[in-house]
Amino acid sequence: MRDSRVGFGLLGAGLIAPFHARALQASQVAELIGVTDLDAGRMAKITSAFGCKGYPSLEVMLEDPAVDAVSVLTPNHLHYDAVMKAAAAGKHVLIEKPPAMTLRETDEMIKACQAAGVKACVSVQCRTRKAVQAIRRAAREGRFGTIYHADAYMKWFRSADYYRSDAWRMSRRSGAGVTIQQAFHYVDLLQYLAGPARTVHARMRNLAHPAIDLEDTLLAFVDYESGAQGVVQASTALWPGTDIRIEINGENGTAIMSGERMDTWKFRDERPEDAEIRSYGSAAVATGATGAADLGFQDHQAVIEDLAKAILSGGEPMITLPGVRPTLEWCLAMYLSAKLGAPVSLPLEDEKAIW
Numbered sequence: 368m369r370d371s372r373v374g375f376g377l378l379g380a381g382l383i384a385p386f387h388a389r390a391l392q393a394s395q396v397a398e399l400i401g402v403t404d405l406d407a408g409r410m411a412k413i414t415s416a417f418g419c420k421g422y423p424s425l426e427v428m429l430e431d432p433a434v435d436a437v438s439v440l441t442p443n444h445l446h447y448d449a450v451m452k453a454a455a456a457g458k459h460v461l462i463e464k465p466p467a468m469t470l471r472e473t474d475e476m477i478k479a480c481q482a483a484g485v486k487a488c489v490s491v492q493c494r495t496r497k498a499v500q501a502i503r504r505a506a507r508e509g510r511f512g513t514i515y516h517a518d519a520y521m522k523w524f525r526s527a528d529y530y531r532s533d534a535w536r537m538s539r540r541s542g543a544g545v546t547i548q549q550a551f552h553y554v555d556l557l558q559y560l561a562g563p564a565r566t567v568h569a570r571m572r573n574l575a576h577p578a579i580d581l582e583d584t585l586l587a588f589v590d591y592e593s594g595a596q597g598v599v600q601a602s603t604a605l606w607p608g609t610d611i612r613i614e615i616n617g618e619n620g621t622a623i624m625s626g627e628r629m630d631t632w633k634f635r636d637e638r639p640e641d642a643e644i645r646s647y648g649s650a651a652v653a654t655g656a657t658g659a660a661d662l663g664f665q666d667h668q669a670v671i672e673d674l675a676k677a678i679l680s681g682g683e684p685m686i687t688l689p690g691v692r693p694t695l696e697w698c699l700a701m702y703l704s705a706k707l708g709a710p711v712s713l714p715l716e717d718e719k720a721i722w
């Protein structure tokens with residue numbers, strides 16, 4: 368750690384890498400040390416744009432003492448291998464979502480990081496939005512009363528060219544379908560705000576990308592442990608793509624977040640701070656509805672800085688790998704439910720039955 372700043376090395380220089388690089392560049396507690404990618408051209412774009420080192424391989428990056436933490440930005444099915452190597456080298460990890468493609472791998476990653484004494488954080492950056500934090504506080508304080516409904520609506524669009532831009536983006540087993548590649552964030556918010564889920568009943572279809580063998584549309588009904596119910600609706604078929612909505616309805620209040628903006632915030636017990644909470648977020652901020660790169664880097668910066676502060680202080684980050692495991696379990700349960708055409712209860716008994 369130089370100048371009390373945590374050094375990050377990026378594994379992967381693809382679509383999401385510049386967002387991490389910009390976030391690191393803007394940070395006072397974390398810094399970008401270097402990057403590695405199998406694709407030399409992609410790596411060179413990051414090294415020249417951000418003035419950082421380029422390493423020939425992950426193994427060489429792990430040998431650099433200036434790298435305290437590795438950001439795992441490879442395709443979903445490759446996260447496991449990288450996390451196991453980074454943990455063995457004593458590096459903290461920031462893993463892009465989903466943490467891995469199976470619960471077995473996720474559990475091994477959790478064990479390996481614990482055994483090595485390194486922090487493991489997952490980039491489910493939507494949790495850091497001010498509107499999400501306000502809803503979470505209200506839920507914890509019981510302001511909603513009994514929560515009746517907790518829903519996520521994601522009516523997005525991705526072109527056929529987006530799917531064709533890389534082989535892994537056309538592979539369900541790599542988590543490229545809408546359920547894991549896009550909706551993961553909003554299932555995670557439901558899990559974070561109203562979970563855990565007890566039973567899910569899902570249907571999956573391909574509406575607008577017939578040449579690609581994965582689901583571009585998910586509809587699921589969920590029963591929560593708490594007794595609340597909800598729906599998850601997610602699609603990349605719905606041109607031009609509109610802002611996500613998270614809706615929580617209880618006996619004493621309703622909160623709706625659109626994109627990152629608090630759209631509705633109404634409780635029977637109006638409080639003085641509610642006026643300010645209603646102003647959280649902005650409709651002008653892009654949150655991915657219309658294209659994979661239509662995003663800001665600020666949410667990533669919040670995740671990275673929270674992890675860096677945990678590393679510096681010895682505490683735990685706000686988003687931990689064990690804390691995101693239930694989101695993966697919920698997503699995998701939806702795949703099994705869609706395959707069986709029947710509700711599936713959690714915990715998920717046999718993940719091998721999914722594919």
Ligand SMILES: NC(=O)c1ccc[n+]([C@@H]2O[C@H](COP(=O)([O-])OP(=O)(O)OC[C@H]3O[C@@H](n4cnc5c(N)ncnc54)[C@H](O)[C@@H]3O)[C@@H](O)[C@H]2O)c1
Nearest residue numbers: 379380381382383403404405406409440441442443463464
């Ligand atoms: N949090 C978010 O909002 C968000 C947004 C987009 C993507 N993601 C996640 O980020 C991850 C990467 O997605 P992407 O869209 O950037 O993918 P991408 O295909 O654009 O980039 C991945 C890069 O990893 C490189 N790579 C693969 N194997 C490697 C290896 N063994 N060593 C070095 N480099 C290797 C590839 O060459 C490629 O450049 C995925 O897990 C995805 O789900 C998260």
